[in-house]
Amino acid sequence: MTDFDITSGERDGMGPHGTKVGLLRVLGPAHVWALGVGIVLVGEYMGWNFGVGKGGAYAALIACWFAGILYTCVAMIDSEVTSTVAAAGGQYTQAKHIVGPLMAFNVGLYLTFAYTMLEAANAITAGYLISEVARLTSGVTDLDQRPFIVLAILFLAWLNFRGVLATLTFNLVITAIAFVAIIILFLSTSGVLGTSMMKHADLMSGQASLPYGWIGVLAAMHFGLWYYLGIEGTTQAAEEVRSPARALPFGTLAGIMTLMTAATLTWYVCSGILPWEFLGDGVNGSVAPLFDTARLTGSGFLVFLLGVGTLFATLASANGCINDASRAWFAMGRDRYLPGWFGAVHPRYRTPYRSIIFLVPIALIFALGAPLDQVITFSILSGLLEYTFMPLNVILFRKKWPMGVIKRGYEHPFHPIPAITLLTLCAVTYFAVFLGYGTQLVAMIGFYIIVSLWFHFWRYRFVNRGAQFTMPWPRPAGY
């Protein structure tokens, strides 16, 4: 991490418009990959298997691939818009430039809540995993998980506070280990190396194939999101990558390919070894399916590797979430959508340090005081609202600045098919979520309506309207 003081006078400022201290451009495509995949990979290690409980193993696979299509659309759309609107805040900044202030305010909140809730859920999971280690190794059944939950959040917040390069290099290492662990488990159990342990034909025939019919497939869609939820977080690195036009599309698209591979392999090894009734019960059955699969192999090495992989995936996700939530909060503060105090950058570490610190107690409150399923649901619903915004955003983007008018880092193919596909799949997922979490969905939409009214009638007067549009683009078509 660069360790000079940008305000010392030994080096001139950042740009032509008065920035004395800004975020540091030090990241490459590998860091973007680590940010996106790091946030998501925990979904392969746990959570996705609730979909098996809803509709059986085949339903979980169908949900996996449908959600894969949804997120491929997300990745393509994000790659085009973010590589062009390359600034901290990601989708918030896109909304500000392309749609308008009210949408930007809402999207900024979706992002902050989705990532902070996911961070809290990951910290709860890390505490649970450590208590399991205590139980399995020492027979301790009454371990207090709270200090480990608090330590996970504070350690990762401290890392984020100290600098983005160290933070995302750390994420790169632990995410790569967690991903390789899945590959090794697949190679060891599928027959590629040694004898195959797969029993798909026995475990998935007859009643077990689709135990609840096609309605079970629909219900499983909700948990199909788990395989990929968070890949859109790569956009938050836009102001800290050395080359946004290249690194963001490359890192994001490599990330979605990695996740589709990991998701399919995860489904294959888990559904081929664990009975669907056990696999689908994420509370009393298989909490961590990849780890449980490793335990059934009888290999001490695989048990250790997948145990480490589970913990690393959890920490990588929390780490990426802190990075992304703080950038969204920082960008909103910088534009005075929130108090400008949050828009500060640390002069030495070049991180949005006040936003990072401010979100720590919020994550702690949810991690220590709220049930895991509610925290996760709040995160998923905020993410889903964000995905609904994306297709509308890219349609407006192409309409206001048609191809050839501005330089794009990446141009996604087949427009508007990905946007329409994404919108359709979002509608299906809303219905699936409504089946299981209708009350929470209605409550959360009510919450966003109330804060929108607050923004419109009060907060908007403080917004820095001169900073609404900062990209050096021509006037939009029709204006």
Added chain:
Amino acid sequence: MALWTFLEYAAWGLSALLAALMIIEWVRTDTTYSEEVLTSSREGELEAMTEEHKIDGGQA
């Protein structure tokens, strides 16, 4: 059993230390630099320096 009790206390202690480090650095930074410097970051400035959105006539 004693090991895990010790680890619980160690986790609390380390958490407190990390929180203290961040808060001390936060206060020190806020008292050393002016608010104008700390909040001087502007969106799009670096982008303006490194990317040019001119494609007319093939000029990048």
